[in-house]
Amino acid sequence: MRPDVETDPGSTPLEMGDKGMMLQVLALHVPGLTQILAHVIAEVRGSVNKDINGAELLYSLLNAPWLQSLLKVESILHTLINSELKVRVHHLLLSLQVYEIPKPSNEARELYALLSHPHLQGATIRRDDVTGEIYIARVIHGGLANRSGLLHAGDRLVEVNGQPVFGLEPEQIIQILTHSHGTIMFKVVPITDRPVNNQNMLYVRAMVDYNPHVDPSIPCADAGMAFRKGDILEIVDRSDTLWWQAVKLPSITACAGLIPSTSLLKRSQKELWWSQPYHPYTCVKTSGFRRSLRLCRQRRGQDFGTSQFCTLFCPTSCYSLLANPYEEVVRYQHHPEHPHRLIALLGPSGVGVNELRRRLIEINPKVYQGAVPHTTRPPKCHEGSGREYHFISREQFIEFGELRGHLYGTSVDAVKDVLASGKICVIDIEPYALESVRTAELRAYVIFIKPPTVEQMKCTRMNSHIITNCYTSRPFKDEDFQEIEDAGRNMEQHYCQFFDHVIVNDGLQAACVQLLTAVRRAQDEPQWVPTAWIRPTGQS
CATH class of the missing domain: 2.30.30.40 (SH3 Domains)
Known part of the structure; x- marks a missing residue:
């Protein structure tokens, strides 16, 4: 339904050409508006030529894309009003123009969806297999049907454009809607007791x-x-x-x-x-705070057996x-008076997790600190508890590996000691330790250090060395880079839901700057x- 409108059939396109702008105003619906706009454009054109103050601003407003788009829509709507053409003739053209908007808003995206699939947005239907009646199954939250307030879940659908739908399959009704043009008329019997959604x-x-x-x-x-x-x-x-x-x-x-x-x-x-x-679990090579500890962590996983390791850790x-x-x-x-959030770094072996952690601490050791590692082996003559290692029993570890009969790892107490001192604790962990650090006590912010492409790693790590499982150092090989990339991909595939932030280490300096920014956001911004x-x- 539309109100009666009065048009000016004698109106002609108005043109302003000094700077290439052309506005087409076809039969505007308000009497005299065409003439007023023509007069304004003529005045502005003269003012621009005379360099009068504000004329350039007004000119730019008249030349704004939104105004031109509005006039395009108006002209098409006016054409529809005075013709027998069906609305479907124009919806594809309009959808294309909406799609090409340089910076589309949420409303523009929704308009594009509606124009692409007319009349099919906002609700779903179902058929009662016993009675053959058609019901509104659900009304999609935020859709047109929901915002109109005219349809509700449970309403019985009787007719679509005068055609009874009793006994039809939902697919047949969708076809009726698809081939409908112009106004769509639904006849419904409202549900007696409409459900109230009072859930938070x-x-x-x-x-x-x-x-x-x-x-x-x-x-x-x-x-x-x-x-x-x-x-x-x-x-x-x-x-x-x-x-x-x-x-x-x-x-x-x-x-x-x-x-x-x-x-x-x-x-x-x-x-x-x-x-x-059944597929046996494959351990992913990851990065630890020491290469020896990293190796014994991996060995620990292999010693446990694949099935048990997957299930438990x-x-x-x-x-x-x-x-x-x-x-x-x-x-x-994060509240300023509360302890800082733990920063947990995670990444495949060789990607540079340990180096990034070390550089971050070196930048400001008064703010950043690592947790002192723990071990169950007896202290050597030159070692003191709490300096090189904390010497504790097996039960106090949150993650550990075994080397030559002794355990090495990190404990909750070591992390809590750093946080209690007012510093930001930065550690690197294995994937199986994610559950141990994502607690209300530590509130870990997990940062995944992602490897760059193999080609990039060849450029940035051509002079670097890797420590093998035999504790010998050698230059990186091409297969090492491929293993790092594969391990990173597998790790991201399995654990990405636990990542709060991802940094691609395609250069230590740039990655360190990104790490600093991420750590600051973890402490200062809502998460x-x-x-x-x-x-x-x-x-x-």
Whole structure:
């Protein structure tokens, strides 16, 4: 429905050409506006030529892209009003023009989605297999149907454009909508008791990848939302036990998408896990605070056996994924009077984790400090407890490796001592220690040091040496660089959901600057952290 409008059929395109601008105003709907605009353009043109103050600014406003776009839309709408052409003739042209906007806003992105798939946004339908009735299955949060307030989940759909839909399959109704033009008329019977969504907003970190287009169980793949490990999701509707509605943060659209609920995702992951053939766990070579400790850590993993090692120490093992496909998170701002957050560096062996940690501490040892390593071996004559090593028992380690019958590693107490002194503790860890440092006590900020390309490593590490498993030093070989790249890729694939920040070490100086910036942000800026760190135990 549209109001009656009055047009000026004698209007002609207005042209202003000194600086190449052309505005086309076709039959504007307000009487006299065409003449007024023509007069303004003529006056501005004369003022620009005379260098009158402010004329250039007014000229630039009239030449603004948004005004030209508005006039384009107006001219097309006016053409539709005075013709028998169907709206579908123009929606593709309009969608292309919206797509080509240099810096599209959220509204422009939503408009593009609507123009690309007209009339199919904002709600899903279902068929009652017993009665054959068609119902609104859900109204997508933030979509047009939700914002209009006219459709609600549970409403019974009777007709679409006068055509009864009783007994039809949902796919047939979608086809009716697809081939409809202009105004779409729905006849619905409202649900008697409309459900009230009084749930609080829930924010989670995705611990798994999800793609709705390869999920056969999703009611509508086009309404689904894909996400990757580590993405922050805002759950806006949990009224359905199987399918939640969520928005990925930072949001580029107001419209939510369907994602599987925790229970459904657990079930799907469990079915997928049991259907996969058994593959022995492959240890990923990682970086430690000393090469000898790094080697004994790796040896420890090999000594435990692949299956037991994966089960006990891998936070991304199948057991952990089945338990926590989503991790509830909250926005956290570090308080200046509280101990600093632990900085935990992680990366494949040879990528430069230890060197970056050492350089960071050297920059300002009054601010940054590493945790003193621990060992169970007896102290040598020149060693003192707390200087070279802390000499403790096996039970006090949070991560350790074994070398010549003795354990070497890091303890919680050593980290807490540094934090209690008012300094920022910087350590490097193995992947299996992630669960030990991501606690309410330490609140670790995990930074992944990612290797650059093989070609870049050849340039930056051509004069460097690597320590082998036999504790001998030799220059890097081409196969070493390939191993580092592969190990980094595998580590990122398995553990990226635990990373708070990623730095590509394609040069120590640049990487060190990035590390300094990341550490500052970890202490000064709000971050997403597990809710369990903030919420008291037992509080829901």
